[in-house]
Amino acid sequence: MKAIKYTGLLLFLIGLAIFTGTIFTGSFSLTQTELDNYIQEKGYKSEILKTELKNAVVTNKSLNIFEFSSRVRGAFETSNNFYDALIAKYDAEKNWDKKGEQYQYKVYGKPHTLSYNLAKKAGKGYVRDNAGLMWFLTFGLGIIGALLFILPNVILLGKPGIKNNGIYLNSATNRGAIAWLVLVYLVTFYLVLYFMADYAVNWTYILDPISKALNGGEASQWFVYGFLYCVIMLTMGVRMYIKYRHNKYQIVRTTSVLFFQIVFAFLIPEIMTSLNMPGYDFKNAFPLDYDFFFDWNIENLTNSGGIGIFILVWGILLTLVIVPVMVYFFGKRWYCSWVCGCGGLAETLGDPYRQHSNKSLNAWKLERWLIHSVLVFSLVMTIVTLYCYFSGTESLIGIKSQWIKDTYSFLIGAWFAGVIGTGFYPIFGNRVWCRFGCPLAAYLGLVQRFKSRFRITTNGGQCISCGNCSTYCEQGIDVRSYAQKGENIVRASCVGCGICSAVCPRGVLKLENGPETGRINPTDVLLGNDVDLMQLVNKK
Amino acid sequence: MEHIVIIGNGISGVTAARHIRKNSDKQITIISKENKYFFSRTALMYIYMGHMKFEHTQPYENWFWEKNNISLKEAFVANINTEKKVLDFSNGEHLSYDKLIIASGSKPNKFGWPGQDLEGVMGMYHKQDLENLEKYAPNKEACKRAVIVGGGLIGIELAEMLRSRDIPVTFLVRESSFWNGVLPAQESEMINEHIKDHHIDLRLGANLKEIKADENGKVKSIIIEETGEEIFCNVVGLTAGVSPNINFVKESGIATNRGVLVNRFLETNVKDVYAIGDCAEQHDAIGQRRNIEAVWYTGRMMGETLAQTICGNKTAYKPGHWFNSAKFLDIEYQTYGWVFSERGLKEGETYFQWRHPKDYKCITISFHKESRQFIGINTFGIRMRHEIFDKWLTENQSIEYVLEHLADANFDPEFYKLHEGEIMEKFNQENGTNIKLQKKSWKRIFSKA
Ligand SMILES: Cc1cc2nc3c(=O)[nH]c(=O)nc-3n(C[C@H](O)[C@H](O)[C@H](O)COP(=O)(O)OP(=O)(O)OC[C@H]3O[C@@H](n4cnc5c(N)ncnc54)[C@H](O)[C@@H]3O)c2cc1C
């Protein structure tokens, strides 16, 4: 059994190494026609850009992606610098007409995006020519290896039951060297994905055939991310099924997040795209889906006929009606740990790291400040955007629509949700984003705290203060501090994953939806003691 | 300001301190030698098993004590001078008190076995025992086998701990079946099976004769009394029960028997000296309870009660209905009211029992044959609601009523398979009755007794 596990681990690492290694392979160059077509398609008017790009990428040299990228970005900057200098010059001369003329020659967007778009056309080499085989050597080996590593647990873990043995004795799950290595890998991955996608263009070749089959187009870096996301969730979902095989709630919940990720977040949008509709994730609610009210999205939707209007109405209904009503009946868990993609990854890939959330009172204070600030930020951004969209202006009370959208996308969308949110799993736990950053979670949390039937019931006086519940709470709730007082847990941040209840050795905790009266029940003297004393002390 | 000094920072001492603070601004000092901060003894096993770190077993953050103006003193009390109201510490220091609460807990029993103080022999009670275990049984290479002596709750926890590191375990249990002085046979036998599932070498009806040393004074083997068999091992765990940890009280004039003797108000024979928790012994047992109740909950309840008395609201210790819980490897156990083993069954009482055909789940309900009154329930592998059973016990409900409304009491996580139907069917068959299961009702669940 152990041998199978280690073989699996080895295969997985080989797959991961090949996957990572593909980045460095292939050669990149364009023909003049390819370049001209692209420039025409984009409508770039800068002659400088044309010449510079020609010198950079129309070549017989075999450039790897890093050289290619650096050349393209160089061309991009040379061109923009040139026109910026002109603008400055005419500005100094107060020659406004001339100054204004220069702007059309500037290239907008990010250098790495231009590089990615060109690289996607420019790549040649083994990976692109052998997508199928490469798929097997990367994804295939990864999946097989991971499964070989995970499946023996059916036997190795012994009888069904809570098996957290060794979690704090293992480098990978106890913030040891392995955990830090994983952190570095994940953070690098996200940095590449968000900010240097061109470096990972080889990955998109591996998935081109699958992408074409699904939506008719070639794979983008986001397709790679979506596909990888599903694969990781599925594989780590298998691990969840084995680890919690005695716990029906965990089994059902895991099935639910897998379903919503694969069908709603991945397949449906892909299929919609192939049918020339706007690809839309029907479960992704604003303000988590922060660009839902961005001008380009509204435009896109209103131009897409009936389905576009339907999506627009659905998106608004989802946030304003469906989400809060469901939270009233079932708590925020119906979204955060049953449906949501971020939650889904946290509950599968992130499960081995759930114990790292900080349980201190200070962390709780920080949480409330941060998450509500992000909520306010997202709302302000949306108001500004919508105001500008409908009034045709560029800013509201001095806040520029474009600026605030860019800032939010960069700080919250990319850094917080991605790089920190997932990259830091191995050290800070699997729900950093959900706990400190997600504006939707903040909104659901307010509903859950003040108007909901959901609570975690504490079973009278049975708690022995052992601390398992708090330790394994991914949201950093000090569950024990309530349980040992015989008090139900009603907290905005609780995502209802149910693990506290699972790990409690005394059967103290139960997630349930019940009447609102008696949901919050402060006690000082617990059930089991003198009835008169309980009444005396607990009357409040 | 009155100075309240508490010896022992376990659940009972700390609960008393917290409640005294809630109700007063008296000066409070808690003394312990074991660890500066309160931690949960019940969680010691999880540290060794790697589920938690020691810091996770501390229910309050370290700033809590200063914020609540509770002083902590790390020292060992060697003697109590009740005349002068002064504590003498083993390091020569002294501390005077106005009121003293003895909450010094228990220590593992040792019955004078030859070799019981050898290196590698340990109990499992204090933090230091855990450190010892980590030293002598860090892994299966250093510890080729461990022998555990005494089949109680701590013994089985120790076995589980060692098994989590794949260390072979021999488990000597004096009784003919695990914990059958407390558990009915059905349950005791189920646990026997489960222990063997975990590859623990369970020896029933086996007593320890002696522990043998190697040339370095370390444990080498043990001899079983009944068979004379020698079992080679590197670690011996002594878990044959606990007794009050009160050696330092002996010279003080405070009356003791096995524990510190107290009345219903938790007062000792000496004015302004009280005792609570594991170390307290009631002069007269309360109901069917033992005079010394060495469990977490009673320690807590005594702390809650005594704080009232100390703060001027003199209150007797009157625990409500008995309840308890434990976990035997993977099987959770809860009990509400009184269920005694067959030997302990009272006149006129009987059982209704059900066991799942495959899974490790079963229940035993004790009830009165004539009056049908429900007396208590043991449940294994099924969680039940404390409040509901507490209410039913107060209301003196009949067994039929309890079974009819069993769905109200279920506390398993959502989507779990429920067994009330099968349980009911068995009862109907055995008793020729026709009880029908009522649907779960929030209204009943939340109505107070
Ligand atoms: C491994 C284990 C598992 C358990 N599991 C359960 C369970 O599941 N359920 C349950 O109900 N109970 C359980 N118990 C029993 C429960 O832990 C005890 O009943 C409870 O901790 C007793 O609390 P206490 O406050 O009376 O004493 P303790 O927790 O023993 O605290 C007393 C403290 O006083 C200190 N002290 C003693 N003498 C002196 C002195 N002279 N000077 C200074 N300090 C001194 C001791 O070092 C100790 O720190 C378990 C016990 C153990 C050991």
Ligand code: SF4
């Ligand atoms: S896991 Fe259970 S017994 Fe332990 S502290 Fe939490 S509620 Fe209490």
